[in-house]
């Protein structure tokens with residue numbers, strides 16, 4: 001065996017211990033560690049001929065890159081919608097790497113790790129109040145989940161006119177209706193050949209809303225004259241966490257012919273809050289649903305689930321079947337994830353989710369969700385109370401979308417204010433544009449965030465504000 005490989009195998013215990021100690025020290029100082037860095041990346045280094053071995057490589061990493069690691073899973077990383085990492089999910093994620101299963105089939109020759117995935121998507125379904133007529137699976141993020149669901153929707157749409165799009169390619173323009181889709185759905189339409197500019201935009205409701213206007217939706221459906229289409233609806237828009245009216249959509253579904261997809265990347269978790277679960281009423285009537293796990297579920301990247309109704313299994317298989325590999329057997333008879341989603345070889349992404357759901361249960365997740373919502377309302381109320389700040393939309397769930405009031409609200413000034421806040425390294429928030437106005441978004445999804453963190457950010461806002469008003 002190569003010398004470095006041999007030596008590493010004999011010092012495995014030491015290696016694991018060093019990594020474990022380093023991980024622990026990182027996690028322990030996560031709250032104090034900066035959430036952004038001004039460190040410049042070193043010049044890319046070359047490929048060593050003779051390897052260093054892991055212990056020396058760890059030193060090299062610590063020297064070159066470790067200081068640049070930002071506290072993305074820390075309590076004051078409020079940019080995008082960035083979840084933390086629960087202890088149980090870290091344990092599950094480590095073990096995913098160590099066991100290194102190639103998760104495909106649930107029974108038979110070889111491993112059965114897909115049975116863990118099926119059990120885990122079952123747990124997630126239960127947590128989210130979804131019936132077991134949905135098949136779940138794990139992909140890398142909500143983007144890929146939207147892609148997976150919309151790929152099956154595309155196959156369905158082709159089938160309505162007797163076309164097998166997976167085999168024939170697109171034969172016609174696909175009709176897609178939506179009001180405020182996440183950018184990743186638009187990207188998915190581009191990837192799927194449906195064309196991101198072929199969307200038929202539906203109005204949003206009046207009164208500072210991002211939810212779909214049901215009247216306009218029905219008008220547009222009528223104009224299609226019975227042609228089938230795909231509806232992409234939102235359970236939580238990113239700017240203001242608005243929800244489409246799923247009961248109204250379910251009622252339209254009884255009358256008209258369409259594939260109903262819901263992007264519930266983080267908003268699906270609102271079902272855990274008694275005060276907000278009504279927002280998801282009737283969502284189980286959709287054909288497909290996207291849920292992110294590396295956001296509100298607080299598991300490490302890359303982790304999301306799709307849920308697609310079982311009744312569409314044949315379409316799902318015709319979309320994703322790995323059909324030129326005869327040794328894999330009949331895709332309908334032999335359950336195998338590689339015939340159901342984009343990837344072939346894949347890691348056991350279910351494990352961190354399985355660990356965290358078992359470790360904290362429904363009560364743990366209810367706490368996380370309610371805690372985040374409380375903090376968003378706390379920050380929102382503070383912003384509303386400050387004459388130098390303003391909310392761009394009411395706080396509906398776990399995100400605060402705010403800005404500086406006129407005349408300080410030009411893009412340059414708002415972005416300079418955000419940049420000054422982020423440069424402190426104590427808070428990280430995202431820039432946005434909402435209804436034509438520049439703004440700042442704070443998204444609460446991390447279980448580590450406490451009232452003290454919110455208080456600290458309020459102080460920072462007050463401290464920097466005079467320079468920008």
Ligand SMILES: *Cc1c(COP(=O)(O)O)cnc(C)c1O
Nearest residue numbers: 141142143144182184263265292
């Ligand atoms: C974050 C998000 C996505 C994209 O998810 P990734 O995990 O970044 O791929 C899609 N839809 C919504 C509503 C989101 O919030």
